[in-house]
Amino acid sequence: MNDISASIVRCDAAAKISGRAAYVADLSIDGILHAKTVRSTIANGTILDIVIPPLPEGVVIVDHTDIPGENGVKIIFKEMPVFAETEVKYIGEPILLVCGPDKAVVEKIARKIVVTYKEEPGVFAWTTSKSHYAYQKGDPDHAFKTAARIHTETFETGYQEQAYIEPQGMIGYPEAAGKITLVGSMQCPYYVKNAVLGVIACDDDGIRVIQAETGGAFGGKEEFPSLTGAQIAVAVKKTGKPVSLIYERTEDVEVTTKRHPSKITLSAALDADFRVIGLKARVGLDAGAYLGLSGVVLSRSLIAATGAYTIAHLSVEGDAYCTNTVPTGAFRGFGAPQMFYAIEQLMGHLAALAGLDPVAYKRRHLARKNDLTSTQGVFRDPILLPAMIDTVLQRSDYKRKIRAFAKDDAWKGIGLSVFFHGCGFTGSGEATHIKARVRLEKDADDHVIVRIAAVDMGQGSSTALAKIVAGVLERPVATVHVPHPDTDTSPDSGPTVASRTTMIVGGLLARCAANLKEAWVDGMVQTAEERYVQPAFITWDEEAFKGDAYPAYSWGVTAVEVEVDKRTCAVTLKGVWSCYDVGKTIDAILAEGQADGGVTQGIAYGYLENMEIKDGRLKQRNLTDYVIPTASDVCPTDTVFVDNPFAYGPYGAKGLGELTLIGGAPAVTAAIENAIKRRITRIPATPETILELIEHGQD
Amino acid sequence: MARIEFTLNREPVVYEGDAARRLIDVIRDDFGLKGTKEGCGEGECGACSVLVDRAVVPSCLYPVANVAGRAVVTIEDFRNTKRYQVLQTAFLEEGAVQCGFCTPGMIIAAEALLSKDPHPTAEEITIGLSGNLCRCTGYNMIIRAILRAAKDGDGLW
Amino acid sequence: MVADRFPQSKAEALALLAAGGGPVVAGGTDLMVKRRRWSGLAPAIPETAVYVANIAELSYVKRRGSKIEIGGATPLEIILEHPLTPALLRGAIKETGSPGIRNTATLGGNLVNASPAADPALALTCLGASVRLESVKGVREVPVLGLSTGPGRTILNQDELLTAVLVPMDDGWNTAFVKVGGRKADAISKVSFASAVKIDDGIVTAFAVAFGAVGPTILRLPAIERTFVGLSCAEVREREKDIILAYGDVVRPIDDQRSNAHYRKTVALNLLSEFIRSI
């Protein structure tokens, strides 16, 4: 095969364009019951009574009393109930399902159900820490004692909604011998399966989970489908009928997980030359009513505390707090976007303090190969940031623009961010928790079926993985097939998260394909399997937060140019330039698509997408009020990928999916700061915020 | 009960039922045409776009009463045309499809745009697509695909 | 039965309304969303609804004397593309919704929906347009300003249909429309501003400004406007401060999920300042 990066047409595209691809809401099953969720209308309290009207024939109520196993959705712990029993902890918490064949009847019953509560005051302040981590590197106390000066700032970030265009959906149906099959829009079929097993209390083969075509996810379909999967399984168990639970947009926005709001205080110890010698970071995340994945999100935030820089002395700690609000969870970047926003802003502000150009200042601190990471692991691979920054500076004409804008009376600005993303699970998660397995099955026609649990939710993994397998086998891509995962036939290659699919699953498949190639006999049915083995060099001490947090790092540089309207404080994007090191792109067009989509989301996180909450109730509850970019809001992007092959990745590939989002918010905020000559410490920097800064802000 | 006659994908059809039903439900549930998607149900996302008398409309807020006597075209029929072929090729080649949930609606919006203006600029395309949200691509590759379709399909629109 | 349900003419529609029919459904872009139920179920619009979008007689743009007359059920996109459409209205429609919404939504619906954030209605208010309200009992023509009495409320009687909009031609006028939304396209206005002035020989002979989304209805204050008529452009510009003060007293927006009162007020007055300085 020629260069693996040379792009091919993605294998699922024609079916999607023509409307033939079947998403979960497109599946129809005779006699299916439609489920509607009755939810808590209060943020905190206990249920005193539920009055259910007389039920017409065929209508069934499904609640916690119908759960054969445990009433807890396994995410990391099982603290979140499938259905509330007595306590309710957030507005929108599910209490029961009304299921029936006729939607009109179901809706009427759902509306007539009266729940009375004993309401308690909601806890919205960040007082109850449910996950706490802390670590140190070097001698931070000494660094702060001997510092020439100390600079402290606090940064805040808001919610971000994944806003995948296909809302959440799950259907389930009974099969022979009490088996239940679930089909849904999801990222992690085995998360759903494992969660449901405990709820239904059945043997491993009692539950089958199949991924339907998935209309975007961005983390939002990582853990949430475990909840709907569990609910639907209970409903199928009780009714013995197929049941469908398809969310509408408003419901989806109101009750599904979002990006954690954060508050991050950073103190930098500077030497006489304004160089950062020490950093203290204090991170708070709002986990919402249940911890869910928040501890893991927090740990990724904390590990990113130094950004793309090497800082010798560190003291980092953080908490994820539970409040009576909708649970937050996985979202592309997984805690890193908040931290990178904060550290990049801080570095920009320190540069101003030092009287230096922010890019020059950042350059002085860049991490280099063989430096110790924040957690005292080692950056073992070459880091190409200096050249990547040069590329972006040159392509964006940064230096000329920043000089010109300083003189220009118009509110024009340009900003640049430097960032990384740790690829794969944190620490030894791959070896201890995931233990990924993959299988290749060759049929008598020499077509190869890839059996994995990784889903294609739009990112193009099935095409990329088919290319990897075909490339190693030296066979045409058209003879390699990547079906939607089905837990009955696909081994657990792990969840589709953490930018691990190409690097880890693809790496396993490449090895598996190499074995198959070795054993290849034309026309014979053959299979090959492969399991994850942790590279020996990785050491990680979970307790001490010490060692190699990730096997590899992808790197990025993004510049954004903006113009701010003086009358309205509205921001217009004028240009976006990025350079990424993802080892090796497996397909140039797929990679560009990930880059474009990711940076658009990241930039919008920084200036456009606004979600607020008051007394536990979200103010923006649909796509009219929660505004995401339209085609008129974006501008052309310029993207360069540099090759820097990673020895353990397939063809040298590292992770790509999340990286591209991370630099967006810090770059656009730096650009807005540059335009309005005010310091921004809170995102999104909406026009309302910008106006406030113009009137009261600091230079 | 209302009785409404219209043409659906060039076939005359008769609908009998509540006049206020949403066109999307009639298309998907009564006629089984699932290529039209529901992303928001409030006119914001355009995943439900169909053509009514050749103009793009959000079928999630279009009362079926209003299609009386009109011609409705969904992706299931449009995909049989030459124009569709050109658009599909352009979308494939330019990488304009990721999760695909927005895509049939995008194709319908692109068809409506190109039938009005066969050679739109990138800016005109962004206006033409402003009712179609895509969360995956960041739009640039979709805009390029439509520019390419306009060029490759010169004379078709 | 069919003819009853789907009026083919204005007269049939008025007869249905007179018989207690309603609500009027035009494009449905407001009504179908407001009354929506679970997807798959028909919105809560009763069988008595009077569907007017397909009445050809109510969909047109034409000249009538010194005015442009637009049929009450004309889709916005038709108006946008019509050569007779006044520039200010065109500017406002261009920034209304998306192509799909404009193909569906009607001008009458925009007015009767009575949103203080409505864009076409803002342009019409600024231009001093009026509407024709008809019922079987008769016809009345009322100014657009005053049609709405609050969000979602109008002076229409149950049996009245908005059959036409009459817009003075704006030739010789300098007009401008500025919409501030949450994003560049397909956004509901957080604040909007329309202005129209006519200047003859350096003297202001007509002056109108209107604000959207700064109060329960679109805001236009003819009493203040009249004080500028007859002044020279320079005199108007000199009074910028007083004008801002005068409007500052009456522009009283609220906080909501789209913006806050302070931002709305500041931006509304910024847009006014810009306009005054441009005279």
Ligand SMILES: Cc1cc2nc3c(=O)[nH]c(=O)nc-3n(C[C@H](O)[C@H](O)[C@H](O)COP(=O)(O)OP(=O)(O)OC[C@H]3O[C@@H](n4cnc5c(N)ncnc54)[C@H](O)[C@@H]3O)c2cc1C
């Ligand atoms: C996604 C989206 C985006 C939007 N963006 C904008 C925007 O940017 N700017 C903006 O101004 N609006 C916007 N709107 C609102 C809406 O499109 C307009 O208000 C539209 O003009 C309403 O017209 P319609 O024909 O659809 O009204 P309908 O929904 O049919 O009716 C609205 C109301 O008016 C009454 N009515 C309608 N016609 C008549 C008549 N002839 N006589 C008496 N009563 C009548 C109805 O009974 C109903 O109460 C948007 C809506 C959506 C869904």
Ligand code: FES
């Ligand atoms: S589903 Fe109709 S516009 Fe979103």
Ligand code: FES
């Ligand atoms: S491709 Fe996923 S929303 Fe457009």
